[in-house]
Amino acid sequence: MKIIVVDDELSALNTFLPNVIDDLDVECKMFMNAPRSALEYVRINKVDVAFLDVKMPEIDGIELAQRMLGISPEIKIVFISAYVQDEKSVCERLNGKVAGFCYKPYNAEKIKRLISVLNTKAPKPKIYLRTFDAFDLFVNGVAVNFSSSKAKELLALLTDARGSYVTMDTAIGNLWADKNVELGKRLYRDAVCKLRLKLKELGIEELVTFERGRAVIDTKCATCDMWDFVEKGGAFSGRYLPQYGWSIITEATLEQMKK
Numbered sequence: 001m002k003i004i005v006v007d008d009e010l011s012a013l014n015t016f017l018p019n020v021i022d023d024l025d026v027e028c029k030m031f032m033n034a035p036r037s038a039l040e041y042v043r044i045n046k047v048d049v050a051f052l053d054v055k056m057p058e059i060d061g062i063e064l065a066q067r068m069l070g071i072s073p074e075i076k077i078v079f080i081s082a083y084v085q086d087e088k089s090v091c092e093r094l095n096g097k098v099a100g101f102c103y104k105p106y107n108a109e110k111i112k113r114l115i116s117v118l119n120t121k122a123p124k125p126k127i128y129l130r131t132f133d134a135f136d137l138f139v140n141g142v143a144v145n146f147s148s149s150k151a152k153e154l155l156a157l158l159t160d161a162r163g164s165y166v167t168m169d170t171a172i173g174n175l176w177a178d179k180n181v182e183l184g185k186r187l188y189r190d191a192v193c194k195l196r197l198k199l200k201e202l203g204i205e206e207l208v209t210f211e212r213g214r215a216v217i218d219t220k221c222a223t224c225d226m227w228d229f230v231e232k233g234g235a236f237s238g239r240y241l242p243q244y245g246w247s248i249i250t251e252a253t254l255e256q257m258k259k
Helices: 010-020 035-044 061-071 087-093 108-118 149-161 168-175 181-202 225-232 245-258
Strands: 002-007 027-032 049-053 076-081 100-103 127-130 136-139 208-211 214-217
Touching: 002 035, 027 035, 035 061, 049 061, 061 076, 061 087, 076 108, 100 108, 127 225, 149 168, 149 181, 149 214, 149 245, 168 181, 181 208, 225 245
Parallel strands: 002 027, 002 049, 049 076, 076 100
Antiparallel strands: 127 136, 208 214
16 A cells, blocks of 8 residues: 655654554655645655645645546545544535545544555456457556557567566667667656556556566466467467567467467
8 A cells, every 4th residue: 555645844754753653564755845746756656545634825725636536536535634624515616536634633543544544455357458350458448548559569579578678778679679779768768657657547557567678578467369378379360469560479389389
């Protein structure tokens, strides 16, 4: 579980931290009077719960919550305050998307109980990658629409690698072979960014791990017809990722396995 805390008081942050740091299931990041940094963090990371101080000088907690929910509608909001709030009114302003209120001075047991309730894990989405006849990603049986064809192709290339790292150079050589090196790098980074955002939007960002200059798909997070064929045998149509020219090497290998 990943939580963030946004407060304009260092003493409050220092008090909050010991109450959650001993929970091995919680990753906590603090932002002292830095709401814009917190928004950018939510934009590129999946955050489960945001603890937000109601009164802050730059952006108040309610407005910050509205912006965060605009970026990540599934995030749970807990408001921090030194004063009793009109909880009903606050909840109405946020359309009921408030998970709780936490009043200062902090009560360690109350914080832990609240986090324990919020840490109830939802069932993991079922992820299926189809490679025979066409490439598609399915989440809980529904095909995913990609606005970026190159982000989708990058996912296909990672699927083809079957749990091995794909370097930036390899991706550029396959997806942007006709581009010069610098342009290829920019296009690769753009595809990585769009793929990360799509996976985050779907709540399946654990499917791919992105590192500097390389990425890898986690084969334990999904099922795939090609992976099953390689491991168990069975039916193979003879058309493997037909929309991507770089797939012919793997297709030839699969043809040999079929014989």
